[in-house]
Amino acid sequence: MSGLVDVIACESSICSIENGVLCYRGFTIDELASNATFEEVIFLLWHGRLPSHSELKTLQQDLIQNAVLPKKIYDLLSLYAPWGNAMAKLRTAISFLTHFDDTVMDPSLDADHRKAVRIIAKTAAIIASIDRIRNKLEPIDATTIQPSSLAELFLWLLTGKKPAEIAIKALDKCLILHAEHELNASTFAARVTVSTMSDMYSGIVSAIGTLKGPLHGNANEQVARMLEDIGDIGRVDAYITEKIDRQERIMGFGHRVYKHGDPRANYLKKLSQELSVWKEDPRWYNMSVKIAQIVKEQKGLLPNVDFFSASVYTYLEIPRDLFTLVFALSRSSGWIAHILEQHANNKLIRPRAQYIGKCNATWTPLEER
Numbered sequence: 001m002s003g004l005v006d007v008i009a010c011e012s013s014i015c016s017i018e019n020g021v022l023c024y025r026g027f028t029i030d031e032l033a034s035n036a037t038f039e040e041v042i043f044l045l046w047h048g049r050l051p052s053h054s055e056l057k058t059l060q061q062d063l064i065q066n067a068v069l070p071k072k073i074y075d076l077l078s079l080y081a082p083w084g085n086a087m088a089k090l091r092t093a094i095s096f097l098t099h100f101d102d103t104v105m106d107p108s109l110d111a112d113h114r115k116a117v118r119i120i121a122k123t124a125a126i127i128a129s130i131d132r133i134r135n136k137l138e139p140i141d142a143t144t145i146q147p148s149s150l151a152e153l154f155l156w157l158l159t160g161k162k163p164a165e166i167a168i169k170a171l172d173k174c175l176i177l178h179a180e181h182e183l184n185a186s187t188f189a190a191r192v193t194v195s196t197m198s199d200m201y202s203g204i205v206s207a208i209g210t211l212k213g214p215l216h217g218n219a220n221e222q223v224a225r226m227l228e229d230i231g232d233i234g235r236v237d238a239y240i241t242e243k244i245d246r247q248e249r250i251m252g253f254g255h256r257v258y259k260h261g262d263p264r265a266n267y268l269k270k271l272s273q274e275l276s277v278w279k280e281d282p283r284w285y286n287m288s289v290k291i292a293q294i295v296k297e298q299k300g301l302l303p304n305v306d307f308f309s310a311s312v313y314t315y316l317e318i319p320r321d322l323f324t325l326v327f328a329l330s331r332s333s334g335w336i337a338h339i340l341e342q343h344a345n346n347k348l349i350r351p352r353a354q355y356i357g358k359c360n361a362t363w364t365p366l367e368e369r
Contacts, residue, residue: 010191045334046336064153069122084134091212116200120329167316175326178264178330189209190207191342194346211331241294268307268308272311275311275316292307
């Protein structure tokens with residue numbers, strides 16, 4: 001079937017999307033977005049249950065302690081041109097991390113969990129360092145700061161200053177909303193890779209390479225580009241109507257599995273509004289609301305998770321080309337959950353293709369061609 005639409009490739013107890021309801025391990029995204037921290041969601045995805053107080057504290061501490069990068073990672077990032085693709089930098093840096101982990105080929109569950117913590121924590125540090133190095137700024141040493149969460153750690157490493165509480169909470173909720181989404185393209189790529197009994201880093205690199213494609217991961221970056229192109233709410237009507245008339249795709253709308261709207265979009269819309277008040281800059285939020293209204297009226301489409309996340313990340317002063325990398329930071333928690341599940345009951349993923357080419361071809365000698 002084209003694109004493997006509706007093909008069941010495996011059984012999983014990690015995530016479900018039934019009748020438009022998104023659940024992680026049986027908890028609806030509404031319950032998690034309203035109550036959980038990202039660290040609680042990480043633990044839930046990896047262990048199948050919520051953590052105790054002590055387990056949560058241990059995970060938080062482990063993530064922060066493992067955010068220190070080997071100096072050679074900074075040296076690697078310094079080799080790239082400032083304008084180089086940020087996702088490509090992340091992909092290569094994660095691959096390079098394997099050379100600093102002597103348990104990389106240890107397939108035991110304990111080793112996998114230790115690698116999982118290292119990957120998430122160091123991904124946050126790598127993303128922040130990509131931006132600082134290309135702007136000729138010194139990367140922040142994670143041992144010199146005292147954050148209480150991965151969201152705070154990332155913003156601190158990125159900006160070089162302690163982030164505001166509202167920014168920490170907003171990013172934390174974004175990380176929850178993007179953490180997992182069943183067997184999407186990047187998750188499937190990760191599972192295929194580790195089904196060969198390759199290592200966890202290879203699975204994450206495969207997932208990042210898949211997420212890098214514009215049909216999967218960078219829609220919110222394109223939404224931000226659209227908002228910048230429009231520039232003012234007075235131009236929204238003409239801009240969007242022209243795109244619709246030209247039958248051009250408007251990024252951030254519609255979703256294959258959500259016929260009545262993406263449940264994550266409402267939380268991001270609220271975050272965008274709250275951050276617009278905090279920043280005393282309603283422009284991005286107001287333009288987004290206006291665009292959503294026009295697209296709904298003229299095309300019957302509702303925003304997906306990418307649409308309002310563009311304005312949220314803009315308010316958080318995350319550079320536009322890092323949007324997909326922040327997505328990768330969050331989704332790594334889900335990728336790793338699937339890698340752990342694959343390793344626990346592994347079978348090589350090796351589908352077949354339906355052949356539609358020529359049959360019974362006749363060989364022509366070279367001199368007669």
